[in-house]
Amino acid sequence: MRLYEFEGKELFKKFKIPVMEARVASTPDEVYKAVSEMNIPVVLKSQVLTGGRGKAGGIKFAEGANEARTVAEELLKLEIKGYPVEKILIEPKVAIKQEYYLGVTIDRAKYKLVIIASGDGGVDIEETAEKNPDKIVKKEVSINEDLYTFDALLLAKQMGIPQELAKEGAAIIVRLLTMFKKYDAKLAEINPLVLTADGQLIAADARVSLDDDATFRHPDLADLNVEHRHEEGEMTPREKQATEWGIPYLDLDGNIGMFPGGAGFGIMGNDFVHHFGGKPANFMDSGGGPSPERIAKMLVLLDENPNVKAIFGARFGGISRCDDFAKGVLIFLNEHGLSKPMVFRMTGNMWQEGVRIFEEAKKENPAMFEHIEFHGIETPIEEIAKRAVELAEEAGA
């Protein structure tokens, strides 16, 4: 769950990481009002859940309220990497003496938290890391260890914070790590951490990602108006529908509806379709042990997608049960009906029972199964993928 800059800064405030006195506005009028009250030159920052905002013209300055309103009108029309700007963060314009980089993330290979610091902050930090790795300081911290002030002080000095501000810098490092641990963060980045002309250290930007799987223990995030949301960007209507139903789903630009079991085969099944000359219309994950109702909803998403010409199904019952899978398919067939050809393979946990359910239903209502080809363990999955590509070609023709 990625936070907007203004949300991240609310978290910073809670941990006494210094940020500027700021306002958030959604319309040019709100911007005008805010800047009138602030009555100083300001910077207007588009709030989008993606990087590269500055280069895309999403950050502008304004001397007064009238100029701010005009600038806001432009910004609110912007789309940055496909994300429309809906909110603007308004902050005082300050003179900057130095930009630092400070970030905390998880090194998954070493299973450690890592603090990364540099005296060379700003947009080109990744380039710095690649070309001048000695300008980047890293410190690994075990999850069950505290960071002591002396470690932070050393980092602050190594990143080039001047002697008289090093203790203040150290405090910011300790607080950022404390926040990281307290809120189950995956990323907490201050880039840049600025040294202002009047000698203050301030977090000028905030990029924070929290672990969706740990939000259950942070009910207080709601007080910060931080809501659960997509990792990045806006969703298509179908993706929104799927999210409401709790199904991981992404629209792709092909024509084969992917109806897999498990995220792993969800990914590899798409590769196979490509491999045999087709193009998937979506990515989908059933999740572990989906209920029949969920299976039915997955099919609804595909059947109602006009791009889908044929459906490729695969069910290898592990934690999921083939009888539940079969029941789900039947719910879909009875309540919604299938309008596309579908080929699938079903095996694994409770597969005999699944087959029995299908055969019974087919005996009762053969028409319902008219567009369905189903296979068991005897057919390699590659054959099913090939057949799905054929079906889509036939349907598309």
Next chain:
Amino acid sequence: MRLYEFEGKELFKKFKIPVMEARVASTPDEVYKAVSEMNIPVVLKSQVLTGGRGKAGGIKFAEGANEARTVAEELLKLEIKGYPVEKILIEPKVAIKQEYYLGVTIDRAKYKLVIIASGDGGVDIEETAEKNPDKIVKKEVSINEDLYTFDALLLAKQMGIPQELAKEGAAIIVRLLTMFKKYDAKLAEINPLVLTADGQLIAADARVSLDDDATFRHPDLADLNVEHRHEEGEMTPREKQATEWGIPYLDLDGNIGMFPGGAGFGIMGNDFVHHFGGKPANFMDSGGGPSPERIAKMLVLLDENPNVKAIFGARFGGISRCDDFAKGVLIFLNEHGLSKPMVFRMTGNMWQEGVRIFEEAKKENPAMFEHIEFHGIETPIEEIAKRAVELAEEAGA
């Protein structure tokens, strides 16, 4: 710093360790009023900072308010091991099915926290520990480790808490340890932890000692009305005076005023006096690096003590400075005057300067030094002790 039972239970409440709904009263009328309102049979518990209260008749039952008043009158006249009863804790009388023991302390030899638990709680727990050590369960915990619920659950079962209450017991164990760590405790004891006839686990007593040296980080203790106080018991007027001045001081029953440097020689100097046939009138510790003003106050305490017949001084300047020592003695001589004979030895850090100060003052006012014999490194301290015993004998005769 030892807490009264009612204070300890305030801390317990803060950590959700179950205690009974209780009242505290200081007069028979307050007791009457409290029990009238509670309107149930109660137990009245004398609040004293010592153990053995039950055996000394400090715990009584009362069926109603009138009886409670009468009982309270008796209790408030009690002195338990020399400690007058000034407050009474009033709790509902409950039927008890089982008494457990649960304590946390520090094992100084192993440098670990230790949880101690037993199914055999109550006043005889130490006897149990000695005679049936297998009825005592211990669990060591490192200071930088959390106690997991599974550890606590195992302890709860091992101490014999019934299966259906074991999770509740485990929660109490975890909370007691959390409290212990959060408040820098030296001891946190629930004895007994009772299982009531209606199936509840309740902390029926609370013995908590906190580390005086860590109170600086617990300003919130003031909200619980927990004040800094003597480890056990009430002080003599001179001990109170010394405490106000910040000087560790205890009255003893001899006649030699002990004016040592350092706690170590404070203790061993007393042994030496005994060894040579004398008896010290006090124990005192100058603390590290005492100021001249503090030195002067130490002498005031001794000179004004009518039991003191002679003063035995020793100063080995380490963190303390002999010049400060000499200045302090002079302040005392000038502002207060010495009415007893005194023998002392001074050496160590800045001793030459100390000697110079004395000799200059003596030259100016020899009368002021009439009762003073002072020695340097050439005289073994044993000789000084012997001489102090002689002086006291002469003065006492």
Next chain:
Amino acid sequence: MAILCDKNSKVMVQGITGGAGKFHTERMLAYGTNIVGGVTPGKGGQVVAERPVFDTVYECVQATGADVSVIFLPAKFVKEAAIEAIRAGIKFVVVIPEHIPIHDMLYVREEAVKYGTTVIGGNTAGLITPGEANLGIMPDIAFQPGRVGTVSRSGSITYYVADTLTRTGYGETSCIGLGGDPVLGSTFAEILMKFEEDEKTKAVVMCGEIGGVYEELACEVIPKMKTHVLAMIGGLYAPPGKRMGHAGAIVEGKMGTAQDKLNMLANAGAHPCKTFLDIPDTLKKLGV
């Protein structure tokens, strides 16, 4: 032979009294897995599938000698359950549930390393040593004793690979689901080294995925291995994933495509496969 669990392993189930725990305990038993007991705090003394239930892992280990544990519990209880198992002396812990908070897995990993315990998952289908033991949620239909090991981030891929190996007569020594969560109890490299030490395993099929760092780490051990490694990577036709901020790029390096991962593995000495059908072809060429 097998790795991590065989017919002599004494297996316990944490969360044995829950719906999934009970269901899969019965399935695992039906497969012949040597399940000796289970744990649900507060439910000690009960019996599930004729196996005793204990309140704590310590008690279960004392009474049954369990040395392997399979966890079927809601994600938020996994941290304590896994650490309990590790501290009680369990040497192999299988974390079936998905969506384990990442920080929790870091705590679990610290303990696992300290005690020398192997943890797989979260979000793993488990491990199966065909004919000997089935830990977790894998369907037994696809598996047959044989000479190839498998390790995969995804349960469904494990089934398909085993299905292929079984159909083509190679069979499997042990099949491991590394897990699908972003931070996992074990790495590909660690599991590959365990297969390397297993005499019966003649080749290992490792199936990775786009994203994460575990495939790249495997490249450090593959050159040292005598056992053949076959590699598949899911997401060959997916766009490259996104790194988390600059920090991610600085710590984990530039994000590669699935094809980059496959190339790295090939350079390290692994044999790349694009579909499951490539696997038997490759094994044949290698003379396995």
Next chain:
Amino acid sequence: MAILCDKNSKVMVQGITGGAGKFHTERMLAYGTNIVGGVTPGKGGQVVAERPVFDTVYECVQATGADVSVIFLPAKFVKEAAIEAIRAGIKFVVVIPEHIPIHDMLYVREEAVKYGTTVIGGNTAGLITPGEANLGIMPDIAFQPGRVGTVSRSGSITYYVADTLTRTGYGETSCIGLGGDPVLGSTFAEILMKFEEDEKTKAVVMCGEIGGVYEELACEVIPKMKTHVLAMIGGLYAPPGKRMGHAGAIVEGKMGTAQDKLNMLANAGAHPCKTFLDIPDTLKKLGV
């Protein structure tokens, strides 16, 4: 020879810019102690007693090679300072201040054990290796190079014992103040074993006190020692101390009087002394 610190040790001072730190740094230097620098966070770059001041111990160690640190800081800063020194590779840490919170010392001890560092104090007068190094606040007047080691809970007792040894011609190898706080960085047993390994130390005088557990622990190592141990205990005429609650009695056993402690030590093979004057008498009898 000496223990823990000699003329080759590179000594740093934590809190060197404070009043006590500066005063004692100059004193220690005057004695000839090889002080190479000091640390006060935020004051790096300053100079005290012609020695460089650093912000962190790490920087000081990098620049000066310091391997011993003496801490002169308010009690509440000692935990971090000691842990900083330990983690930066300092092998001997002297904690001069008193009233260190007990829990803080437990944290320090965990780190010390992990890194193999010796910590003495809190509330110690320090260590003196006569003629070589003086760490802490001991007056140099009482000390002279020689052949007896001393270890004491109290600074004042250390001075008196050294005074006695010096006056009677034995002199000292190293004199250690264990510290007066209730929980100490090192135990008598640990320091005794260091003296045991020092060839020049022919006997050790250990001075304990009523209360605490450290004297009793010494009884475990004395029987294994070849070096003679002389024991004094303060508080022979004091009433027995009070245990903290039942828990204290259960964990640390019944509280003995000072006489009990002295008897235990005698039974373990130590030679008991009642006054300082007994020390040279005993050494003479032992032929030291």
